Amino acid sequence: MKYKLSDFTLDEKIKLITAKNGWETEDFDGRLYKAVVSDGPLGLRTHFWNEEKNCRDTIPAVAFPSATVLAQSFNTSLAYKMGEMLADECIERDVDILLAPGVNVKRLPHCGRNFEYMSEDPYLSGIFGREYIKGVQEHHIGTSLKHYCANNQEYQRHWQSSEVDERTLREIYTYNFKIALEAKPWTVMSSYNIVNGVRMSEHKKLYDMLRDELGFDGLIMSDWDAVKNHAASVKGTLDIRMPYRSGAFEELKAAYECGELTEAEIDRAASKVLWLIEKCESEKALRKVSSSLDERYSAAEKVAEEGIVLLKNNGVLPIADGKSIAIAGRAVDMNISGDGSSRVVPGREIKKLDTLLSALLPSSEICALWHEVRYENTVKSLETVNRSDVAIVLAEQIDEENTDRFSIRLDPMEEQRILDVAKQNKNTVVVLLCGSVIDVSAFEDKVAAIIYAGYPGAEGNAALAKILSGTVSPSGKLTETWPITAEDCLATRCYRDSMHSIYSDGLLVGYRWYDTAKHIMDKADEARVRYPFGHGLSYTGFEYSGLSLTVEDDNIKVEFDVKNTGNMTSSESAQIYFRKPISAVFRPYKELCGFEKEKIGAGETKHYSVTVPKEYLAYYSTAFDKWVIENGDYNILVGASAEDIRLEGRVTI
Numbered sequence: 143m144k145y146k147l148s149d150f151t152l153d154e155k156i157k158l159i160t161a162k163n164g165w166e167t168e169d170f171d172g173r174l175y176k177a178v179v180s181d182g183p184l185g186l187r188t189h190f191w192n193e194e195k196n197c198r199d200t201i202p203a204v205a206f207p208s209a210t211v212l213a214q215s216f217n218t219s220l221a222y223k224m225g226e227m228l229a230d231e232c233i234e235r236d237v238d239i240l241l242a243p244g245v246n247v248k249r250l251p252h253c254g255r256n257f258e259y260m261s262e263d264p265y266l267s268g269i270f271g272r273e274y275i276k277g278v279q280e281h282h283i284g285t286s287l288k289h290y291c292a293n294n295q296e297y298q299r300h301w302q303s304s305e306v307d308e309r310t311l312r313e314i315y316t317y318n319f320k321i322a323l324e325a326k327p328w329t330v331m332s333s334y335n336i337v338n339g340v341r342m343s344e345h346k347k348l349y350d351m352l353r354d355e356l357g358f359d360g361l362i363m364s365d366w367d368a369v370k371n372h373a374a375s376v377k378g379t380l381d382i383r384m385p386y387r388s389g390a391f392e393e394l395k396a397a398y399e400c401g402e403l404t405e406a407e408i409d410r411a412a413s414k415v416l417w418l419i420e421k422c423e424s425e426k427a428l429r430k431v432s433s434s435l436d437e438r439y440s441a442a443e444k445v446a447e448e449g450i451v452l453l454k455n456n457g458v459l460p461i462a463d464g465k466s467i468a469i470a471g472r473a474v475d476m477n478i479s480g481d482g483s484s485r486v487v488p489g490r491e492i493k494k495l496d497t498l499l500s501a502l503l504p505s506s507e508i509c510a511l512w513h514e515v516r517y518e519n520t521v522k523s524l525e526t527v528n529r530s531d532v533a534i535v536l537a538e539q540i541d542e543e544n545t546d547r548f549s550i551r552l553d554p555m556e557e558q559r560i561l562d563v564a565k566q567n568k569n570t571v572v573v574l575l576c577g578s579v580i581d582v583s584a585f586e587d588k589v590a591a592i593i594y595a596g597y598p599g600a601e602g603n604a605a606l607a608k609i610l611s612g613t614v615s616p617s618g619k620l621t622e623t624w625p626i627t628a629e630d631c632l633a634t635r636c637y638r639d640s641m642h643s644i645y646s647d648g649l650l651v652g653y654r655w656y657d658t659a660k661h662i663m664d665k666a667d668e669a670r671v672r673y674p675f676g677h678g679l680s681y682t683g684f685e686y687s688g689l690s691l692t693v694e695d696d697n698i699k700v701e702f703d704v705k706n707t708g709n710m711t712s713s714e715s716a717q718i719y720f721r722k723p724i725s726a727v728f729r730p731y732k733e734l735c736g737f738e739k740e741k742i743g744a745g746e747t748k749h750y751s752v753t754v755p756k757e758y759l760a761y762y763s764t765a766f767d768k769w770v771i772e773n774g775d776y777n778i779l780v781g782a783s784a785e786d787i788r789l790e791g792r793v794t795i
């Protein structure tokens with residue numbers, strides 16, 4: 143180690159664990175390297191002092207699609223690529239650690255930060271988090287895997303206790319971290335909330351689990367102003383409080399002087415901060431930018447292209463060249479991300495959808511009715527809608543950190559615009575530019591097609607234009623169940639007040655609930671969903687065949703073939719689920735344990751081969767305090783979605 147603890151006084155060690163300011167570690171006026179951290183998961187969010195506006199401002203950057211859109215691609219190489227591009231953005235801005243990825247499980251459809259997270263399934267969240275971290279860190283930039291843990295709502299996020307049973311905590315709310323930690327993130331960010339009555343910024347038991355059981359050997363930082371009791375945080379083995387706040391030093395010094403805090407406890411944290419500072423300094427020497435700005439934008443476009451989901455299509459899509467098109471909506475520059483710490487100021491002008499569509503459909507008359515088709519609709523614009531062959535409505539909703547949605551329906555104005563357009567044109571295509579699940583009941587049966595574009599980032603319009611025109615076939619699939627109404631989601635029916643959120647849904651999050659209601663409890667009416675986990679249409683069709691299952695050492699090898707039965711190239715993501723019909727404990731009906739996406743030419747067949755580590759079949763035994771892989775029979779299900787199981791077989795381990 144270059145920096146030795148013995149070189150620092152007690153006061154200096156306390157300064158090390160309370161940061162220098164919002165985004166930097168203490169450097170004692172250049173005596174140490176200064177490590178710089180910065181948001182965020184969807185693009186770099188660094189700041190500068192804007193003299194003109196006399197305020198802190200955000201430096202524009204490449205705005206990537208949301209984490210939801212990334213995961214909907216079911217293509218982990220895109221997570222790696224996005225990580226690489228973000229590392230280059232950091233290198234150019236002298237940032238050492240990117241405060242990302244966010245992998246929290248999407249338990250509640252209302253959660254305002256769901257757009258920053260990947261899935262309702264912890265395995266999928268962990269895999270995408272792992273590949274994202276690898277992409278960033280292999281370019282010598284650090285990451286901060288966040289937010290640890292069970293931080294699944296924004297309502298009262300600083301004060302609300304997630305009351306989670308031990309097995310659910312392990313199999314759902316830390317399983318994502320267990321998998322993502324395989325990429326060895328330099329840091330983990332603990333979350334604002336409380337878990338089972340102890341604040342996460344001082345949760346020694348869950349920090350011990352992170353370090354001693356999940357093998358994390360990096361630094362644990364608090365979320366911003368998540369620390370409410372500095373001595374308790376240091377005793378709870380938090381390594382650094384972020385950001386710097388006056389009073390923190392004095393509080394810790396007083397705790398030391400009255401004997402509440404020992405120098406050894408301070409040393410433990412300070413030595414971890416010195417480790418991180420030294421790591422950033424040594425890695426900096428190895429950094430070099432490997433991508434151009436254009437490559438970053440094309441990576442952002444690729445993520446959007448593969449992550450946008452076609453939810454419904456009666457055949458109106460793709461739109462043929464020569465068809466007249468009206469585009470209505472408020473989203474002139476498209477809503478490219480949600481609000482809060484992950485919001486990115488786009489580094490270049492957002493290309494408009496009508497311009498991009500014209501380039502791909504040169505014989506089509508395209509009329510953009512920006513801001514004209516409003517609730518009190520102008521007659522002229524409705525006439526244009528009426529006489530067009532196809533009407534596209536862009537519906538948007540800005541979700542944001544620190545706020546949960548009170549409803550998962552669109553704003554009434556947005557719904558009304560869709561209904562007004564649909565009344566004028568039977569070929570209405572709705573494009574949802576929203577952070578998370580939308581209750582589409584008000585218009586689902588009145589429109590010809592629905593596309594979920596999420597927050598598709600700076601190149602989202604380019605991706606949308608390619609999909610709408612049939613230049614590419616959509617291939618995204620949902621990583622979160624879309625219920626018919628919010629109340630269908632079990633978690634919304636669990637007890638919650640301003641201080642407590644009882645996770646009485648237990649393991650039954652997302653598709654785990656709907657499956658159980660349908661197949662185990664025979665409550666078909668409770669099991670209905672609008673669109674299931676894994677749902678996503680293509681412009682072609684796929685036939686699955688030839689399932690073969692082989693048990694090898696520590697893995698199960700799942701092989702099968704998929705044929706593209708349509709007349710254009712498209713990609714198909716197949717999901718692998720396992721089911722343990724006979725088990726010593728209750729198991730959800732099935733659980734995701736693998737997936738693979740392949741691009742398949744028209745009429746062609748591709749061979750899929752997925753290796754499922756047996757450890758993914760384990761359950762956590764609270765009787766033995768360990769993970770248990772039961773012997774016996776396991777069903778292996780291969781699905782185009784959680785409800786569209788195409789192949790099923792059985793293995794015995």
Ligand code: GLC
Binds near residue numbers: 181182241288366483
């Ligand atoms: C925010 C977020 C966290 C972010 C941090 C810094 O409150 O919870 O994700 O990285 O503070 O902006």
